Amino acid sequence: MENPYVPYKAQITEVKDEVKGARPIKTFRIKLVDRDRFDYKSGQGCLVSVFGRGESWFTIANSPTRPDLEFSVLKTGKVTAKLHEMKPGDIVGIRGPLGRAFPLEDWKGMNIVTIGGGIGQTPLRSIYQYVIDKEKDYGDLMIIYGARTSRDLVYKDELFKLIEDGYNVQLSIDNPEKDWKYFVGFVPDNVKRLKPNPKDTIAITCGPPIMIKITLNVLRELGFREDQIYTTLERRMKCGLGKCGKCRIESYYVCKDGPVFNYAELSAMLEKV
Numbered sequence: 001m002e003n004p005y006v007p008y009k010a011q012i013t014e015v016k017d018e019v020k021g022a023r024p025i026k027t028f029r030i031k032l033v034d035r036d037r038f039d040y041k042s043g044q045g046c047l048v049s050v051f052g053r054g055e056s057w058f059t060i061a062n063s064p065t066r067p068d069l070e071f072s073v074l075k076t077g078k079v080t081a082k083l084h085e086m087k088p089g090d091i092v093g094i095r096g097p098l099g100r101a102f103p104l105e106d107w108k109g110m111n112i113v114t115i116g117g118g119i120g121q122t123p124l125r126s127i128y129q130y131v132i133d134k135e136k137d138y139g140d141l142m143i144i145y146g147a148r149t150s151r152d153l154v155y156k157d158e159l160f161k162l163i164e165d166g167y168n169v170q171l172s173i174d175n176p177e178k179d180w181k182y183f184v185g186f187v188p189d190n191v192k193r194l195k196p197n198p199k200d201t202i203a204i205t206c207g208p209p210i211m212i213k214i215t216l217n218v219l220r221e222l223g224f225r226e227d228q229i230y231t232t233l234e235r236r237m238k239c240g241l242g243k244c245g246k247c248r249i250e251s252y253y254v255c256k257d258g259p260v261f262n263y264a265e266l267s268a269m270l271e272k273v
């Protein structure tokens with residue numbers, strides 16, 4: 001049995017600037033060295049280690065139906081700062097896949113609505129890529145996504161390409177900008193305006209806690225039941241294995257019991273966060 005604390009060696013093969021400026025975000029494409037890619041499911045994460053700096057948790061940003069592994073990294077601390085300096089060819093460590101995934105198998109035949117804010121789009125990207133790749137298994141897909149400004153939107157090229165290809169992608173920014181032709185306002189207001197139909201639909205939301213909280217209320221007003229709403233939480237993780245207690249919220253270990261939670265579990269937690 002492999003030691004879950006020992007990382008696999010992986011090589012960065014591509015680095016893409018998603019967002020520049022004071023809070024930069026880069027997406028890294030990573031290939032495992034000397035082994036096949038491990039099996040994972042949308043919603044799961046990995047602990048990525050930069051040797052000599054430490055480890056950080058990232059949700060896997062691409063669907064298991066796509067090649068390699070992708071992580072989108074917001075520069076916030078010493079591990080992410082070092083990662084932002086890394087180039088294709090550099091080696092990192094990977095522990096994972098970790099955590100509970102979205103039950104995409106159970107959602108077969110349903111319509112899927114993803115509602116994201118800022119870098120919270122990462123796990124949702126894995127879902128919409130999966131649903132697009134297995135489109136016969138699912139109903140309609142609606143991607144609702146917003147950020148503070150157009151410069152803060154991640155996966156822009158991919159999203160604009162999806163719009164071009166006829167997918168239902170609904171973008172927003174918080175304040176008006178010249179040449180912006182999509183919605184202006186907060187993400188939950190866009191959800192209110194678009195009124196996704198709850199019939200046979202699963203809604204998954206991820207973003208800043210306040211956005212999640214308001215979005216949950218909007219979805220409930222639109223008639224979504226608790227079992228139709230999911231989200232994923234980001235916490236500081238250390239062991240990633242439900243042992244150290246670092247990621248604990250009430251009686252839940254986000255690394256092991258999550259990061260995916262349904263509405264019933266989440267509303268109980270948000271009351272206390």
Ligand code: FES
Binds near residue numbers: 242246253255256
């Ligand atoms: S990170 Fe250690 S218990 Fe979750």
